[in-house]
Amino acid sequence: MSILSSSGQAPVIGSLRLCFYGAGSMAEAVVRGLINQELAEPSRIAMFNRSNAERLAELQSKYNVRVSSAPEDQLGMLRDADVIFLTMKPKDAAEALRKLGSIVRPNQVLVSVVAGLSLHTMELLLGQKMPIVRTMPNTSSTIGLGATGVSFSAACTESHRQIALTMFEAFGLTTVVEEAMLDAVTGLSGSGPAYIYYMMEAMMRAGEELGLSASASRDLTIQTVLGAAHMVKSTGETPADLRRKVTSPNGTTQAAIETMNQHEFTEGVIRAIKRASERAAEMGAEIERSALP
Numbered sequence: 644m645s646i647l648s649s650s651g652q653a654p655v656i657g658s659l660r661l662c663f664y665g666a667g668s669m670a671e672a673v674v675r676g677l678i679n680q681e682l683a684e685p686s687r688i689a690m691f692n693r694s695n696a697e698r699l700a701e702l703q704s705k706y707n708v709r710v711s712s713a714p715e716d717q718l719g720m721l722r723d724a725d726v727i728f729l730t731m732k733p734k735d736a737a738e739a740l741r742k743l744g745s746i747v748r749p750n751q752v753l754v755s756v757v758a759g760l761s762l763h764t765m766e767l768l769l770g771q772k773m774p775i776v777r778t779m780p781n782t783s784s785t786i787g788l789g790a791t792g793v794s795f796s797a798a799c800t801e802s803h804r805q806i807a808l809t810m811f812e813a814f815g816l817t818t819v820v821e822e823a824m825l826d827a828v829t830g831l832s833g834s835g836p837a838y839i840y841y842m843m844e845a846m847m848r849a850g851e852e853l854g855l856s857a858s859a860s861r862d863l864t865i866q867t868v869l870g871a872a873h874m875v876k877s878t879g880e881t882p883a884d885l886r887r888k889v890t891s892p893n894g895t896t897q898a899a900i901e902t903m904n905q906h907e908f909t910e911g912v913i914r915a916i917k918r919a920s921e922r923a924a925e926m927g928a929e930i931e932r933s934a935l936p
């Protein structure tokens with residue numbers, strides 16, 4: 644079916660055929676999010692990867708989606724799709740886009756999650772302009788708590804925008820940003836879950852080193868992170884104000900934060916996020932160089 648109904652309205656997402664070109668962590672996060680939110684029928688979702696048949700079998704058994712290791716089937720999946728998701732690593736994206744250039748039809752829409760890869764580079768590699776949605780989601784989409792930045796190519800109609808936003812909003816928060824801001828989104832929320840996991844790893848280790856059992860340390864850490872995020876969201880207070888309420892003068896928290904400051908905690912986190920954003924731009928530039936004649 645066409646992306647646009649005869650009335651020009653976006654059809655319900657459930658009637659669209661979706662193909663995931665790349666079947667790794669991010670593809671699974673989006674698929675699971677779409678299925679959990681009952682936005683997509685598993686039978687209308689096709690997925691394939693480069694060569695890992697075991698991984699495809701796992702995805703099929705978990706989600707009941709269509710998978711195939713046969714190149715001719717994969718070509719059919721791409722041709723039949725209304726929405727093609729580009730869900731491979733940046734290093735593999737140029738080859739995939741060159742291949743897609745001779746396959747895609749004008750009424751298809753491409754949704755990329757590839758870090759750094761610009762709309763312009765995608766058009767260069769495809770050899771044509773088409774509706775492209777460049778996104779930067781994160782893996783928390785899996786449980787409906789994703790955070791996604793989105794930009795649209797000039798060829799996107801209101802209908803394409805609605806389709807993309809409906810999908811990403813169904814499993815989390817979605818922010819439409821200027822394309823130039825997507826590398827910042829990558830550094831902040833695309834990679835962001837890993838920073839929190841890293842912090843949690845350190846907290847759990849500290850709990851254990853202080854003598855708590857592994858399970859007590861894990862449970863207390865999880866609840867602390869969950870509670871802190873909910874406090875910021877539900878009270879509307881700033882993290883700085885909430886932090887001050889925990890920090891008694893000359894108490895334990897002050898001692899901890901002074902120790903963190905000795906290790907330049909804030910500067911380290913800011914530098915890390917800026918470096919991630921810079922790295923996204925570098926990866927995008929590498930792909931763009933490979934796209935130039």
Ligand SMILES: NC(=O)C1=CN([C@@H]2O[C@H](COP(=O)(O)OP(=O)(O)OC[C@H]3O[C@@H](n4cnc5c(N)ncnc54)[C@H](O)[C@@H]3O)[C@@H](O)[C@H]2O)C=CC1
Binds near residue numbers: 666833
């Ligand atoms: N993992 C994350 O937290 C996030 C990842 N992203 C982006 O998502 C993209 C995918 O990342 P992951 O899912 O983590 O990677 P992954 O390594 O888990 O999955 C990549 C998939 O692409 C497939 N692939 C590679 N070349 C292919 C080809 N020529 N034909 C068919 N399939 C091919 C691989 O077989 C694999 O299934 C990346 O571009 C990354 O920048 C974006 C936001 C968050």
Ligand SMILES: O=C(O)[C@@H]1CCC=N1
Binds near residue numbers: 758
């Ligand atoms: O580490 C990466 O390059 C990808 C992009 C955002 C999260 N993971």
